[in-house]
Amino acid sequence: MQSQFQHILWFEECSKNTLPLVGGKNANLGELVNAGIRVPPGFAVTSSAFAKYMEKTKLWANVRELLADISPNEIIRIAKAGKEIRQAILSAPIPDKICEEIIIAYKSLCDKCGVVNLPVAVRSSATAEDLEDASFAGQQDTYLWIWGNDEVVLATHKCWASLFTDRAIIYRMRANFPQDDVLISVGIQKMVNSKSAGVMFTLDPVTGDKSKITIEANWGFGESIVQGMVTPDSFVINKNSMAITQSIIGQKDQKFVAKECGTIVEPVPSDQQVIPCLSVREVIEIAKTGIRIEKHYKTPQDTEWAIDADLPFPDNVFFTQSRPVTAAGKKNFNKKIMKEEGKNDIDHIIDLMVQGFGN
């Protein structure tokens, strides 16, 4: 089927083969969709859009000029040049044709989800494979809770400009990448209206036992789990029988909820603190998907998932992140209870006891 777009690829159309066009993050999302794993729906504004824009606006010349003969140690000069490049990019309008495509694609995403002015996440997705290096990941911008045509286009524009953050410039200098031959793609994806969310390992992160799947979950958005803010619910599932072999209901006293253009921390009503935030079928659905993801990548995965409140089960069980489990997947000793260096053991235990009474 011939696409109506020149510069847009839906996640379903993204894959490893389109990596130069859509960047690592979007390609990864496409791989997941094609492996039968639900991710929040969305599309990529391809690097060809950025290339066309840079060409039309003749901005590459600015880049070359401003970064000529600066060495990676000249931080102040880099900061000044970077700022000028970013301003130049932001003040050069996006060609109408590209704007139109983004708006049409956004509109059809809204229709698909049945939400007018659907809140989306707008993320840059680096195209050079080396840029997937962990130290580089996350250095380009992500904009959450964006909604409305103009805002979506603006956030895309900002993502493009983020290709020239000071750190990105320095990174390329140190790695000997040319500054005028890099491209960027942008991913635009539905914000999950998260009823509950959390993480899943496709093994037991404590023992490394690969016959188990472990899930940790809290109400609201997944940040609370990643930050270790609450004692989450935790579930262990046997991969062979798909039986839930252990469910521990945590004391979930706080959660992240959507508020205007972002998330805020809210207390969880007391009656919900000690009841499970996932139903049995949701646990099983998450675990089943986990097995598919692991099969797809052929190695145990550390994933983030969320249950959407807008869509019906099972269409609402989304995965937002998947990466190989590192270092035998040891579960981290909770930072909240770590003793600082030099503190007396008994004082530490007593402080923890007092904290225990506090919650």
Add this chain to the structure above:
Amino acid sequence: MKTYDVVPGLEFDEKVDLEKSPAWFLDATHSVPPWTPMFGWFWVNFCRHGMQYGAEKLSLPTVKGWDWRFKDGGGYLTLNLVMDEAERKEREVKFKKAIRPFIDDYDKLWGGYVKEMLDHYERLKSCDIDTVSNGELLANFEDTVNVCRRMWEIHMYMMYGVYTGFILFENTCKDTLGIDDAHPTFHDLLRGFDNKVFEVDRDLWKFSKKAGEMGIADIILNSKSEDVLSELEKNDAGGKWLEELQVFLNEDGWRMQRMAEINMPTWVEDPTSAIASVKFFLKQGGDFDLDAERGKQVQKREEATKEVLGKVPEDQKGWFTTLLNLAQKTGIFSEEHNHYLDLYTHALMRRSCLGIGKRLAGAGVIDDPEDVFFLIPDEVRASTLVPDGFNLRHIVDRRREDWKGWCEKENPPVILKEGFTMDDAMGVLVQSNDPIALKVVVGSMPVPKPELNADLYGICGSGGTCEGIARVVMEEAQLDEIQEGEILVAVSTSPSWTPVFGLLSGVVVDRGASLSHSAIVSREYGIPCVINVFEGTAKIKTGQRIKVDGDNGVVYILDK
């Protein structure tokens, strides 16, 4: 029409007491079946006092102990919450100092109290209640009252302290290692510790060996429990063996058949219960070796400790190990305090009461020595010094009628103010953060796991699985029916049931928590145990084949 209060000042009064607190919980662990008036008076007054004393001595930040009321033989409790934020902060500061001795040197703390109580017990026992004057007898009774009050102070101070540590350890394991108190590894960490209750059991086990050597094993094995004493006495070796047993029991036999009641004989008075324990050991045959059993549990614990410590960062191991040790002491305390505190005190309470009962019956104040259990201390005080011509029969008769009525009906598990729901009530319990309420009243609620398709869902008390014939035991007298390899199904178990665990292949109880008797003893005997199944005794019938999956905390009924 109620003429005589059992616990004056602390009788449940719906109008007044629901104003004070909207939710009162029945202490079903201790006051079902209903207490006799004498025992209820002691418990409600002094357990209440001890909890408030313990919470205040420790300055627990969120709770000032419990309030108790007496209603129709049942003990009803509610929590004294600290509502004011500033007060809570002040209590926190004091708590930090007060809790320290538990972590600094638990053994010294507990050892000191054990010594204090044993001194009290020696003094009480030194009174020859059959021959002393009325005045000395009454003095012994007053002394017993005071010792009981003191026992509860120590009991609840210690319990609040160790449970606070235990709950922190549980939460630490849950937070950092992903194992909670329903996880088999967690239980392995607590296995293989000796305590006074096991020591007594080991001695009884040695008596079983001795019975074998003396050639009287068959007498014990083949006699009915009501005949076993007379059968042994007929035999020379049997008589000698009994004498030795009595010497041992005079020292360590201060146990009650029911933990929280005094109207049944102690082991000292009637060695039949002790002989029943010996019989359980004999049934296990000559090869059974309690010490070897313990060795296996120690090994399991060491493996679990190694596994768990392997997951703790190097710089966090110090405090984690200290906390682990305190949690391990909690398991020991949970069993051992029964011996040194409740059971011993109650046995001596019975001794003192019966001494007075005999005197009063002799003087015609009451008909039978055991009628004393239908009196309360103030009536004992009014009658013991000069019993001549005094009459308490009408009080005894009326209270006995009341008591029979209480035993026929069931006390409600919770009494709630209008508009207050059970969920609200549980919320109050959780909010209190009261370590004893959390471990004893709330416990860990089972989560049904439909995918396992089991017949009963509970929580893990001790890991492992077993299959076997169920034996439903509703009262101690039925323990004798248990055959080797069977699975015990009961509402709950108590310290005098311990020796029977050696015969069992598994245990299922309706109520319990990780620190309840059934779970602790199952861990020591290395058998699977599922607790908090609620309907085990209702759904399982003796003779059915069942499968106990301790790891998952579920039970399957195989014969339906």
